[in-house]
Amino acid sequence: MRLRRENSLLLIVDLQERLLPVIDGGDQAVAEAAWLGGVAQALEVPLWLTEQYPAGLGGSDPRLLEGPGEHQCWQKVHFDAHAEPAFAEALAGSGRHQVVLCGAEAHICVLQTGLGLLEAGYEVAWLTEATVSRRAAEAELARRRLERAGAWAVSADMVAYEWLERCDDARFEDVHRRFLRQRSARPLRFY
Template sequence: MSSQTTAPQRRFKRPVVFVCDIQDKFRTAIWNFDKMVLTAAKVLRAAHILRLPVHTTTQNRARLGDTVPELAALLTPRPEGGALIHPSVDKTRFSMWVPEVAAQLAGDERSNGNDNAGENGGRGAPAEVILVGIESHICVTQTALDLLANGHKVYVLADGVSSCNREEVGVALARLRAEGATVTTSESVIYELMGDAKVSEFKQIVGLVKETSAQTRDVLQSLL
């Protein structure tokens, strides 16, 4: 019998994180804004542990401000490694799928050694996009629809999106399920990113989950 052990199998082949328009000017307008920010922070911490690409946008930054300061350190590249943090892209479209972000996503694939990144109509291999931000029924929805149309998989985190009006959120999530997006939660997707307790990052991820467990419970009770 062979003594070789099977390498752990990760469930996602090309995971990335999209952070949509979590800006200061929305703080008092968005339902449970601070709760959504907590989820975004947890996902970004996981992204650093797992060394995932992160794409961030702002909507009309000159009027609506920068991404919130609570996420600033997590959206800064780390000299010792961590997530691949791309420069934030400012936009006026109600979708993150703008040429600059599409080019960043193609660059992610090339940096992973895939020489076929320009194939499949310029889309490259499908990415598994983990999406957080605002507003669920506008920019999150249009981003998800554009990603799906371009052949990518989309995981919208129900505890990581919100809108000005609470009632919009459930309608948006129901529509996105019908369109082919996966609606899930931050803890579920973090474990799916690992796929196996044998992955090298398991202890760090479990530590993150335990550290944020009370916050996670509070966010789920507030947003869902």
């Protein structure tokens, strides 16, 4: 299954300020999600974020909101964002059927959201280096479970280049200059 920017939506689940300090790999997850969020906005791929109980867990990490484009933020009470009627209705109305999914905690809200999306007929790509839990083993278990359910594991670079499709497009030059050239060579942890 190939990701297409005109069919895709980037969904960042619950990367919230007060939750991140206890998350294994939380800083890397935010950095990768923010980077892909910038690419998404440059390519006009919708960027959606969810927040679980923001009164207690705080809002989304501010680094996720630094991009120049628009984003939509959904507050939720269900662990599965797709179980929220307004979210499900807006997603259906968006015309997007591919969801690139990441966030925290992988084995709770991200997993349940992914399962809900798959059950509703969406294609789900699990952004491995930006999907984390308090314990890395739980993130890995969730990834394997979601893959068995029909999702596929991807990296941020895979997604960016699939959305770009070609190098002779004006958008490639812009994205390459603003995002791709600036990628660090630091090793990534894939969960």
